[in-house]
Amino acid sequence: MNTWLTISPDSDFSIHNLPFGIFSKNGGSKHVGVAIGDYVIDLGAAQELGAFDGLNVTNDVLENDFLNDFIALGKPTTNAVRLRLQEHLCDDSSPLKDSDALIPMNDVQMHLPVKVGDYTDFYSSIEHATNVGKMFRDPENALLPNWKHLPVGYHGRASSIVVSGVDIHRPKGQTKPPEGDPVYGPSQRMDFELEMAFIVGKPTELGDQITTENAMDHIFGMVLFNDWSARDIQKWEYVPLGPFLGKSFASSISPWVVTMEALEPFKVAGPEQDPPVLDYLKTDGALNFDLNLTVEIEPDGSEPTVVSNSNFKYMYWNMAQQLAHHTVNGCNVNIGDMMASGTISGKSPDSYGSMLELSWAGKNPVNLNDGSERKFLNDGDTVTMKGHCEKDGTRVGFGEVRSKLLPAK
Numbered sequence: 291m292n293t294w295l296t297i298s299p300d301s302d303f304s305i306h307n308l309p310f311g312i313f314s315k316n317g318g319s320k321h322v323g324v325a326i327g328d329y330v331i332d333l334g335a336a337q338e339l340g341a342f343d344g345l346n347v348t349n350d351v352l353e354n355d356f357l358n359d360f361i362a363l364g365k366p367t368t369n370a371v372r373l374r375l376q377e378h379l380c381d382d383s384s385p386l387k388d389s390d391a392l393i394p395m396n397d398v399q400m401h402l403p404v405k406v407g408d409y410t411d412f413y414s415s416i417e418h419a420t421n422v423g424k425m426f427r428d429p430e431n432a433l434l435p436n437w438k439h440l441p442v443g444y445h446g447r448a449s450s451i452v453v454s455g456v457d458i459h460r461p462k463g464q465t466k467p468p469e470g471d472p473v474y475g476p477s478q479r480m481d482f483e484l485e486m487a488f489i490v491g492k493p494t495e496l497g498d499q500i501t502t503e504n505a506m507d508h509i510f511g512m513v514l515f516n517d518w519s520a521r522d523i524q525k526w527e528y529v530p531l532g533p534f535l536g537k538s539f540a541s542s543i544s545p546w547v548v549t550m551e552a553l554e555p556f557k558v559a560g561p562e563q564d565p566p567v568l569d570y571l572k573t574d575g576a577l578n579f580d581l582n583l584t585v586e587i588e589p590d591g592s593e594p595t596v597v598s599n600s601n602f603k604y605m606y607w608n609m610a611q612q613l614a615h616h617t618v619n620g621c622n623v624n625i626g627d628m629m630a631s632g633t634i635s636g637k638s639p640d641s642y643g644s645m646l647e648l649s650w651a652g653k654n655p656v657n658l659n660d661g662s663e664r665k666f667l668n669d670g671d672t673v674t675m676k677g678h679c680e681k682d683g684t685r686v687g688f689g690e691v692r693s694k695l696l697p698a699k
Protein backbone atom coordinates (compact mmCIF):
# COMPACT_ATOMS: atom_id res chain seq x y z
CA MET A 291 0.00 0.00 0.00
CA ASN A 292 1.45 3.34 -1.09
CA THR A 293 0.15 6.47 0.55
CA TRP A 294 0.63 10.07 -0.59
CA LEU A 295 1.42 10.96 3.02
CA THR A 296 5.04 10.80 4.19
CA ILE A 297 5.22 8.29 7.06
CA SER A 298 8.41 7.32 8.83
CA PRO A 299 9.08 3.56 8.53
CA ASP A 300 9.41 3.36 12.32
CA SER A 301 6.07 5.05 12.97
CA ASP A 302 3.62 3.01 15.04
CA PHE A 303 0.83 4.57 13.01
CA SER A 304 1.45 3.04 9.58
CA ILE A 305 -1.11 2.75 6.80
CA HIS A 306 -1.78 -0.80 8.10
CA ASN A 307 -2.79 0.39 11.56
CA LEU A 308 -5.27 3.32 11.59
CA PRO A 309 -6.24 3.21 15.29
CA PHE A 310 -9.17 5.21 16.66
CA GLY A 311 -9.08 7.80 19.43
CA ILE A 312 -10.76 10.93 20.79
CA PHE A 313 -9.00 14.26 20.31
CA SER A 314 -9.61 17.98 20.56
CA LYS A 315 -7.78 20.97 19.14
CA ASN A 316 -7.27 24.33 20.85
CA GLY A 317 -9.76 23.44 23.57
CA GLY A 318 -12.50 22.78 20.99
CA SER A 319 -15.05 19.98 21.06
CA LYS A 320 -14.00 16.36 21.04
CA HIS A 321 -14.05 14.34 17.82
CA VAL A 322 -13.25 10.80 16.74
CA GLY A 323 -9.81 10.72 15.14
CA VAL A 324 -7.55 8.22 13.42
CA ALA A 325 -3.77 8.29 13.79
CA ILE A 326 -1.63 8.13 10.64
CA GLY A 327 2.11 8.89 10.81
CA ASP A 328 2.50 12.26 12.52
CA TYR A 329 -1.09 13.26 11.77
CA VAL A 330 -4.58 12.83 13.12
CA ILE A 331 -7.48 12.49 10.68
CA ASP A 332 -10.53 14.33 12.00
CA LEU A 333 -13.30 11.88 11.07
CA GLY A 334 -15.95 14.57 11.46
CA ALA A 335 -14.17 16.73 8.86
CA ALA A 336 -13.49 13.68 6.66
CA GLN A 337 -17.21 12.84 6.75
CA GLU A 338 -18.06 16.36 5.55
CA LEU A 339 -15.67 15.83 2.63
CA GLY A 340 -17.68 12.75 1.67
CA ALA A 341 -15.02 10.26 2.74
CA PHE A 342 -17.56 7.85 4.23
CA ASP A 343 -20.40 8.19 1.75
CA GLY A 344 -22.52 5.04 1.68
CA LEU A 345 -21.22 3.71 5.00
CA ASN A 346 -24.14 4.87 7.17
CA VAL A 347 -22.01 6.78 9.69
CA THR A 348 -23.71 9.84 11.17
CA ASN A 349 -22.01 13.03 12.35
CA ASP A 350 -23.17 12.65 15.98
CA VAL A 351 -21.16 9.44 16.23
CA LEU A 352 -17.98 11.13 14.96
CA GLU A 353 -18.40 14.41 16.86
CA ASN A 354 -18.57 12.71 20.22
CA ASP A 355 -16.75 12.70 23.58
CA PHE A 356 -16.17 8.93 23.42
CA LEU A 357 -15.81 6.09 20.90
CA ASN A 358 -18.64 4.05 22.46
CA ASP A 359 -21.33 5.12 19.94
CA PHE A 360 -18.94 4.60 17.04
CA ILE A 361 -18.02 1.13 18.33
CA ALA A 362 -21.76 0.35 18.67
CA LEU A 363 -22.07 0.61 14.86
CA GLY A 364 -20.46 -2.83 14.79
CA LYS A 365 -17.27 -4.22 13.30
CA PRO A 366 -18.56 -4.42 9.68
CA THR A 367 -19.08 -0.64 9.75
CA THR A 368 -16.13 0.46 11.90
CA ASN A 369 -13.72 -1.64 9.88
CA ALA A 370 -15.25 -0.36 6.64
CA VAL A 371 -14.42 3.17 7.88
CA ARG A 372 -10.86 2.05 8.50
CA LEU A 373 -10.53 0.41 5.07
CA ARG A 374 -12.12 3.43 3.37
CA LEU A 375 -9.50 5.66 5.00
CA GLN A 376 -6.78 3.33 3.72
CA GLU A 377 -8.17 3.77 0.18
CA HIS A 378 -8.28 7.55 0.55
CA LEU A 379 -4.73 7.69 1.89
CA CYS A 380 -3.54 5.75 -1.17
CA ASP A 381 -5.60 7.74 -3.69
CA ASP A 382 -3.91 10.84 -5.09
CA SER A 383 -7.27 12.37 -5.96
CA SER A 384 -8.78 11.92 -2.46
CA PRO A 385 -10.48 15.03 -1.03
CA LEU A 386 -8.57 14.34 2.20
CA LYS A 387 -5.28 15.30 0.52
CA ASP A 388 -4.25 18.83 1.57
CA SER A 389 -7.54 19.20 3.49
CA ASP A 390 -8.03 20.46 7.05
CA ALA A 391 -9.18 16.95 8.02
CA LEU A 392 -5.46 16.18 8.46
CA ILE A 393 -4.11 17.76 11.63
CA PRO A 394 -0.50 17.53 12.88
CA MET A 395 -0.50 15.23 15.91
CA ASN A 396 1.46 17.81 17.91
CA ASP A 397 -1.48 20.23 17.59
CA VAL A 398 -4.08 18.01 19.25
CA GLN A 399 -4.85 16.92 22.76
CA MET A 400 -5.82 13.29 23.30
CA HIS A 401 -8.59 12.21 25.69
CA LEU A 402 -9.85 8.99 27.24
CA PRO A 403 -11.02 7.04 24.14
CA VAL A 404 -13.94 5.17 25.69
CA LYS A 405 -16.36 5.66 28.54
CA VAL A 406 -15.40 2.66 30.66
CA GLY A 407 -18.41 1.12 32.40
CA ASP A 408 -16.61 -1.76 34.08
CA TYR A 409 -12.99 -2.74 34.38
CA THR A 410 -11.60 -6.20 35.08
CA ASP A 411 -7.97 -7.09 35.66
CA PHE A 412 -6.77 -10.61 34.94
CA TYR A 413 -3.60 -12.29 36.20
CA SER A 414 -2.73 -14.29 33.11
CA SER A 415 1.08 -14.34 32.87
CA ILE A 416 2.43 -17.54 34.38
CA GLU A 417 5.83 -15.91 34.91
CA HIS A 418 4.29 -12.96 36.79
CA ALA A 419 1.97 -15.12 38.90
CA THR A 420 4.87 -17.44 39.74
CA ASN A 421 7.18 -14.56 40.68
CA VAL A 422 4.56 -12.89 42.91
CA GLY A 423 3.63 -16.23 44.47
CA LYS A 424 7.27 -16.86 45.35
CA MET A 425 7.67 -13.42 46.94
CA PHE A 426 4.31 -13.05 48.71
CA ARG A 427 3.67 -16.67 49.64
CA ASP A 428 5.55 -19.91 49.12
CA PRO A 429 8.69 -20.26 46.94
CA GLU A 430 7.98 -23.99 46.55
CA ASN A 431 4.29 -23.73 45.61
CA ALA A 432 4.13 -20.33 43.95
CA LEU A 433 1.02 -20.97 41.83
CA LEU A 434 -2.21 -21.51 43.73
CA PRO A 435 -4.16 -24.71 42.82
CA ASN A 436 -6.73 -22.86 40.65
CA TRP A 437 -4.25 -20.91 38.50
CA LYS A 438 -3.82 -23.35 35.59
CA HIS A 439 -7.55 -24.18 35.53
CA LEU A 440 -9.09 -20.73 35.14
CA PRO A 441 -7.96 -17.21 34.21
CA VAL A 442 -7.85 -15.60 37.67
CA GLY A 443 -9.09 -12.01 37.78
CA TYR A 444 -10.75 -9.35 39.93
CA HIS A 445 -13.18 -6.49 39.38
CA GLY A 446 -11.28 -3.21 39.32
CA ARG A 447 -12.27 0.42 39.46
CA ALA A 448 -13.37 2.12 36.19
CA SER A 449 -13.63 5.65 37.64
CA SER A 450 -9.87 6.05 38.03
CA ILE A 451 -8.82 4.95 34.53
CA VAL A 452 -7.07 7.94 32.96
CA VAL A 453 -5.41 8.65 29.63
CA SER A 454 -1.68 8.97 28.97
CA GLY A 455 -0.32 12.35 30.11
CA VAL A 456 -2.44 12.59 33.24
CA ASP A 457 -0.03 12.60 36.19
CA ILE A 458 -0.65 10.39 39.21
CA HIS A 459 -0.28 11.26 42.89
CA ARG A 460 1.38 8.72 45.16
CA PRO A 461 -1.51 7.18 47.10
CA LYS A 462 -1.85 7.20 50.87
CA GLY A 463 -3.22 4.31 52.82
CA GLN A 464 -2.79 1.70 55.50
CA THR A 465 0.26 -0.52 55.58
CA LYS A 466 1.76 -2.93 58.06
CA PRO A 467 5.48 -2.72 58.84
CA PRO A 468 7.16 -6.12 59.38
CA GLU A 469 7.29 -5.34 63.11
CA GLY A 470 4.58 -3.43 64.96
CA ASP A 471 1.12 -2.03 64.33
CA PRO A 472 -0.44 -0.85 61.04
CA VAL A 473 0.36 2.75 60.02
CA TYR A 474 -1.24 5.36 57.74
CA GLY A 475 0.75 7.39 55.22
CA PRO A 476 2.03 7.63 51.62
CA SER A 477 2.84 4.29 49.99
CA GLN A 478 6.56 3.49 50.19
CA ARG A 479 6.43 0.85 47.46
CA MET A 480 4.97 2.46 44.35
CA ASP A 481 5.04 0.31 41.25
CA PHE A 482 3.81 0.03 37.68
CA GLU A 483 2.37 -3.05 36.00
CA LEU A 484 3.00 -3.54 32.28
CA GLU A 485 -0.29 -4.75 30.80
CA MET A 486 -2.41 -4.71 27.66
CA ALA A 487 -6.16 -4.17 27.85
CA PHE A 488 -8.94 -5.03 25.42
CA ILE A 489 -12.14 -3.04 24.93
CA VAL A 490 -15.46 -4.83 24.58
CA GLY A 491 -17.12 -3.92 21.28
CA LYS A 492 -20.30 -6.04 21.34
CA PRO A 493 -22.54 -6.32 24.40
CA THR A 494 -24.32 -9.34 25.85
CA GLU A 495 -27.57 -9.74 27.78
CA LEU A 496 -27.61 -10.82 31.40
CA GLY A 497 -27.51 -14.62 31.40
CA ASP A 498 -25.69 -14.94 28.07
CA GLN A 499 -22.33 -16.62 27.72
CA ILE A 500 -19.60 -15.71 25.24
CA THR A 501 -17.84 -18.80 23.87
CA THR A 502 -14.16 -18.96 23.01
CA GLU A 503 -15.25 -19.42 19.34
CA ASN A 504 -17.06 -16.07 19.15
CA ALA A 505 -15.09 -14.15 21.79
CA MET A 506 -12.97 -12.21 19.30
CA ASP A 507 -16.17 -10.82 17.69
CA HIS A 508 -16.82 -9.11 21.04
CA ILE A 509 -13.44 -7.34 21.17
CA PHE A 510 -13.11 -3.99 19.39
CA GLY A 511 -9.44 -3.27 20.01
CA MET A 512 -6.62 -2.84 22.48
CA VAL A 513 -4.60 -0.24 24.39
CA LEU A 514 -1.46 -0.20 26.54
CA PHE A 515 -2.35 -0.33 30.22
CA ASN A 516 -0.30 0.74 33.24
CA ASP A 517 -1.92 -0.75 36.33
CA TRP A 518 -0.32 1.48 38.99
CA SER A 519 0.16 -0.53 42.17
CA ALA A 520 1.04 0.33 45.78
CA ARG A 521 2.72 -2.89 46.88
CA ASP A 522 2.81 -2.17 50.62
CA ILE A 523 -0.91 -1.32 50.71
CA GLN A 524 -1.66 -4.36 48.51
CA LYS A 525 0.34 -6.77 50.66
CA TRP A 526 -1.55 -5.82 53.85
CA GLU A 527 -5.08 -5.62 52.41
CA TYR A 528 -5.29 -8.37 49.78
CA VAL A 529 -6.13 -11.36 52.00
CA PRO A 530 -8.71 -12.88 51.57
CA LEU A 531 -10.62 -10.97 48.85
CA GLY A 532 -7.82 -9.70 46.59
CA PRO A 533 -6.63 -6.27 45.39
CA PHE A 534 -8.50 -3.17 46.59
CA LEU A 535 -7.04 0.27 47.43
CA GLY A 536 -3.52 -0.70 46.44
CA LYS A 537 -4.80 -0.71 42.84
CA SER A 538 -7.91 1.47 42.61
CA PHE A 539 -6.24 4.91 42.85
CA ALA A 540 -5.26 4.98 39.14
CA SER A 541 -4.71 3.04 35.92
CA SER A 542 -3.30 4.76 32.81
CA ILE A 543 -4.04 3.83 29.19
CA SER A 544 -2.65 4.81 25.80
CA PRO A 545 -5.04 7.05 23.80
CA TRP A 546 -5.17 5.16 20.48
CA VAL A 547 -7.29 2.00 20.27
CA VAL A 548 -5.65 -0.42 17.84
CA THR A 549 -8.31 -2.61 16.23
CA MET A 550 -8.22 -6.40 16.23
CA GLU A 551 -8.29 -6.22 12.41
CA ALA A 552 -5.00 -4.31 12.45
CA LEU A 553 -3.50 -6.84 14.88
CA GLU A 554 -4.65 -9.91 12.92
CA PRO A 555 -1.33 -10.44 11.01
CA PHE A 556 0.59 -10.71 14.29
CA LYS A 557 -1.28 -13.65 15.81
CA VAL A 558 0.91 -16.44 17.22
CA ALA A 559 0.27 -19.61 19.19
CA GLY A 560 0.29 -19.30 22.97
CA PRO A 561 2.14 -21.55 25.40
CA GLU A 562 0.90 -25.11 25.74
CA GLN A 563 -1.66 -25.40 28.53
CA ASP A 564 -0.93 -28.35 30.79
CA PRO A 565 -3.08 -29.71 32.43
CA PRO A 566 -5.70 -29.45 29.66
CA VAL A 567 -8.40 -26.87 30.35
CA LEU A 568 -12.13 -27.55 30.67
CA ASP A 569 -14.11 -27.61 27.40
CA TYR A 570 -15.54 -24.09 27.78
CA LEU A 571 -11.97 -22.72 27.86
CA LYS A 572 -10.62 -24.73 24.91
CA THR A 573 -9.48 -22.68 21.92
CA ASP A 574 -8.43 -23.44 18.35
CA GLY A 575 -5.66 -21.74 16.45
CA ALA A 576 -3.36 -18.85 17.26
CA LEU A 577 -4.87 -16.38 19.71
CA ASN A 578 -1.78 -14.77 21.22
CA PHE A 579 -0.12 -11.72 19.67
CA ASP A 580 3.57 -11.07 18.99
CA LEU A 581 3.63 -7.58 20.47
CA ASN A 582 6.91 -6.11 21.73
CA LEU A 583 6.60 -4.12 24.94
CA THR A 584 8.99 -1.84 26.81
CA VAL A 585 8.92 0.13 30.04
CA GLU A 586 11.07 3.22 30.62
CA ILE A 587 11.71 5.11 33.85
CA GLU A 588 12.71 8.74 33.47
CA PRO A 589 13.76 10.47 36.70
CA ASP A 590 12.81 14.15 37.04
CA GLY A 591 15.13 16.21 34.81
CA SER A 592 17.10 13.17 33.66
CA GLU A 593 17.28 10.69 30.81
CA PRO A 594 15.06 7.61 30.41
CA THR A 595 16.23 4.03 31.04
CA VAL A 596 14.52 0.99 29.53
CA VAL A 597 13.95 -1.28 32.54
CA SER A 598 11.88 -4.00 30.87
CA ASN A 599 11.58 -5.66 27.45
CA SER A 600 8.59 -7.98 27.37
CA ASN A 601 6.10 -9.40 24.87
CA PHE A 602 2.33 -9.97 24.97
CA LYS A 603 2.85 -13.40 23.34
CA TYR A 604 4.02 -14.83 26.68
CA MET A 605 0.48 -14.80 28.15
CA TYR A 606 -0.67 -18.23 29.40
CA TRP A 607 -4.38 -17.34 29.11
CA ASN A 608 -5.56 -15.60 25.93
CA MET A 609 -8.30 -12.98 25.56
CA ALA A 610 -10.88 -15.43 24.19
CA GLN A 611 -10.45 -17.57 27.30
CA GLN A 612 -10.64 -14.52 29.55
CA LEU A 613 -13.91 -13.35 27.98
CA ALA A 614 -15.42 -16.86 27.93
CA HIS A 615 -14.56 -17.30 31.60
CA HIS A 616 -15.81 -13.81 32.52
CA THR A 617 -19.26 -14.59 31.07
CA VAL A 618 -19.54 -18.32 31.84
CA ASN A 619 -21.78 -17.47 34.82
CA GLY A 620 -24.04 -15.22 32.71
CA CYS A 621 -22.38 -11.93 33.71
CA ASN A 622 -23.22 -9.41 30.96
CA VAL A 623 -20.64 -7.15 29.29
CA ASN A 624 -21.10 -3.73 27.68
CA ILE A 625 -19.45 -1.67 24.98
CA GLY A 626 -16.48 0.15 26.48
CA ASP A 627 -15.81 -2.39 29.22
CA MET A 628 -12.08 -2.71 29.71
CA MET A 629 -10.33 -5.98 30.48
CA ALA A 630 -6.66 -5.89 31.30
CA SER A 631 -4.31 -8.82 30.87
CA GLY A 632 -2.44 -8.73 34.15
CA THR A 633 1.24 -7.93 34.35
CA ILE A 634 3.10 -9.24 31.30
CA SER A 635 6.37 -10.85 32.37
CA GLY A 636 8.62 -13.08 30.33
CA LYS A 637 11.03 -15.76 31.51
CA SER A 638 14.20 -13.66 31.75
CA PRO A 639 14.63 -11.13 34.58
CA ASP A 640 14.95 -8.21 32.12
CA SER A 641 11.46 -9.02 30.79
CA TYR A 642 9.64 -8.71 34.11
CA GLY A 643 6.72 -6.28 33.95
CA SER A 644 6.84 -4.65 37.40
CA MET A 645 9.40 -3.17 39.79
CA LEU A 646 8.29 -5.76 42.36
CA GLU A 647 9.76 -8.44 40.11
CA LEU A 648 12.60 -6.41 38.55
CA SER A 649 14.00 -5.54 42.01
CA TRP A 650 12.74 -8.82 43.51
CA ALA A 651 10.74 -7.07 46.26
CA GLY A 652 13.52 -4.52 46.78
CA LYS A 653 16.39 -7.01 47.18
CA ASN A 654 18.10 -6.22 43.84
CA PRO A 655 17.93 -2.50 42.99
CA VAL A 656 17.58 -1.60 39.30
CA ASN A 657 20.34 0.65 37.90
CA LEU A 658 19.29 3.67 35.84
CA ASN A 659 21.38 5.44 33.17
CA ASP A 660 21.87 8.53 35.35
CA GLY A 661 23.67 6.46 38.00
CA SER A 662 20.73 6.32 40.41
CA GLU A 663 19.01 3.10 41.41
CA ARG A 664 15.42 2.09 42.13
CA LYS A 665 13.79 -0.55 44.24
CA PHE A 666 10.40 1.04 43.60
CA LEU A 667 9.37 4.35 41.99
CA ASN A 668 10.47 7.77 43.28
CA ASP A 669 8.35 10.91 43.21
CA GLY A 670 9.06 12.71 39.93
CA ASP A 671 9.68 9.49 37.97
CA THR A 672 7.92 9.34 34.61
CA VAL A 673 6.91 5.83 33.52
CA THR A 674 6.49 5.26 29.77
CA MET A 675 5.22 2.03 28.23
CA LYS A 676 5.45 1.42 24.50
CA GLY A 677 4.23 -1.44 22.33
CA HIS A 678 4.40 -2.44 18.68
CA CYS A 679 4.07 -5.42 16.36
CA GLU A 680 6.40 -5.84 13.40
CA LYS A 681 6.44 -8.48 10.67
CA ASP A 682 7.74 -8.51 7.08
CA GLY A 683 8.35 -4.77 7.19
CA THR A 684 4.83 -3.99 8.42
CA ARG A 685 4.61 -2.14 11.70
CA VAL A 686 1.48 -1.66 13.81
CA GLY A 687 1.99 0.04 17.16
CA PHE A 688 0.26 1.60 20.11
CA GLY A 689 2.34 4.73 20.67
CA GLU A 690 2.78 5.13 24.40
CA VAL A 691 1.23 5.53 27.81
CA ARG A 692 3.29 8.03 29.75
CA SER A 693 2.63 9.47 33.17
CA LYS A 694 4.56 11.05 36.00
CA LEU A 695 4.39 10.03 39.61
CA LEU A 696 3.77 13.13 41.76
CA PRO A 697 4.22 13.35 45.54
CA ALA A 698 1.29 12.36 47.75
CA LYS A 699 -1.43 15.04 48.00
Ligand code: MN
Pocket residue numbers: 411483485517632633
Ligand atom coordinates in the same frame (compact mmCIF):
# COMPACT_ATOMS: atom_id res chain seq x y z
MN1 MN B 1 -2.64 -5.67 37.35
